[in-house]
Amino acid sequence: MESNTMKAVIKETPRPDREWKKGLALAEVPIPEITNPTEVKIEVIATAICGTDVGIYNSKQSLKDEMISNSAPYVIIGHEFAGRIVDAGDVARRHLAGLLFERASNDKVLLDFVGKRSVDELAKDVDLISVLNENFIVSAEMHITCGRCHQCRIGQRHVCQNTRIKGIHEDGAFTRFVKVPAENIVLFKNGELPVEIIAFMDAVGNAVHTAQSVNLMGQTVAILGCGVQGLMATAIAKMSGASKIFVTDASKPGTGATHEKIVEKRFSMAKKFGADFCFDVAIPEEREKFIKTVKAETQGTGVDVVFEMSGNYKAYQDAFEVIRMGGTISLLGLPEGDVNIDFSKNVIFKGITIHGIIGRRVFETWEVMRSLLRAGLADKILEAGFITHQLPLEKFEEGFEAIRNGDGLKVILKPGS
Structure with missing residues (x-):
């Protein structure tokens, strides 16, 4: 029975x-x-x-x-x-x-x-x-x-x-x-x-929706957070025509997210997906290198787009540090509690556009996902x-x-x- x-x-x-x-x-x-x-x-x-x-x-x-x-x-x-x-x-x-x-x-x-x-x-x-x-x-x-x-x-x-x-x-x-x-x-x-x-198209959809918030063709992009969402966003940004991609993550000594493991697993995969530069911003020298590299690669201007995928408080500081005047920041990561932001300095006087991203646009994001995955993204993920x-x-x-x-x-x- x-x-x-x-x-x-x-x-x-x-x-x-x-x-x-x-x-x-x-x-x-x-x-x-x-x-x-x-x-x-x-x-x-x-x-x-x-x-x-x-x-x-x-x-x-x-x-x-x-x-x-x-x-x-x-x-x-x-x-x-x-x-x-x-x-x-x-x-x-x-x-x-x-x-x-x-x-x-x-x-x-x-x-x-x-x-x-x-x-x-x-x-x-x-x-x-x-x-x-x-x-x-x-x-x-x-x-x-x-x-x-x-x-x-x-x-x-x-x-x-x-x-x-x-x-x-x-x-x-x-x-x-x-x-x-x-x-x-x-x-x-x-x-x-x-x-x-x-x-796991639901998860791919979050990254696609984030990428949909801005035209990525020819744009310089900083992706903060190199977990599942950050990696998917990296692949999608590359397929969408981003010109340079900077990826960050933060190691945590004493946990599974050690610097060595982040470099070996996350950063190596990010580069397979199209990242040009990767930085462990938990290390002060690496964070400084991240900011200097962005400035050098953008002639001192800053990136056109930031995708915040981590929810880490310090990532918000990094986002406003590297975004250019008139740039766009899209937020998917979920911080715990309140985040202090100087809106006058970081948003208004810089003319920043901020997008809050939740879920997927129904069903637009699903059809964009279907097209991207069939066009080679699925093969990249598996390989x-x-x-x-x-x-x-x-x-x-x-x-x-x-x-x-x-x-x-x-x-x-x-x-x-």
Whole structure:
């Protein structure tokens, strides 16, 4: 008899009256079933650990503040994944039928299945789900938006006033099955992109959205933070025509992020992705060299663009130090607490433009990602060894430890392994 439970990596919901302990747990939880006609049920093939998941593991205060209002006693974490559709509600089926129409071109099997039927007729076909399951890998935009607020109505769903995030506010993908609204589904034909890449397109999307905030063609760029997001931003900036790329990171003696490990793993990969110069700004001499090199390479002007990907307080100082007058700073990293900025000196008198980046533009960023990945970015990611670990879901602790000690960049977890 088939079990009605599945293994999942969960985090206890924080409460004001007790400590929110570090760590995660592997638990048996009920397999979700379709309860809303707009829902799609997906069997997860691969999921990936991101910085937010690490923050949840470490019980980061900003995430505690975000999750404390959750009503359930726990949440299944994880919001990066690839999988296959196994069920859908009635309304969802119509949406999926529409997506199939769009993706059926130049595919004889799919064109024969669609035939001359309407979307409504196709939605009622008993074989619709099996055809989608057999021919497509799926992922999803895991920021669930309301569709009603001012931002949603003017095409800015990425800043919806009522956003709920799967893996933070609602059950996510570190498990065998996940449910998402049909309108959030993204289809990829079998073989279009490697499954392991699709599994962390959510993270690629953050870097793409950051890069979308400015025209990079011919621009000099400083990328502060050489973790997953910084490395992705480096690759995208290079593919987008940046003329010179300066990358920084900060070593932390006594942790996995030693200077030697940063140089060996992160900086070597950054250079594979197109970085011209890399600096460990935790070392005073290296930080000074970073600033001097930027000035020398830009004839004393400063860089056109800064992408702040680390959330480190000192990186903000570096950003304003190297940005040119009239330049653009895009902020993706999440600092803890307040950051002191002299707006008169650093922003107003320098004419700086500052962009705050959250999530992905829905679905513009996803389509830009699809194009970049198909144009060679996916091959670069795989060839560079960016995916450092692929583990069964049950070995999630090993994956988090690899990230913690500096050996892991992108860690893939496989629920079916």
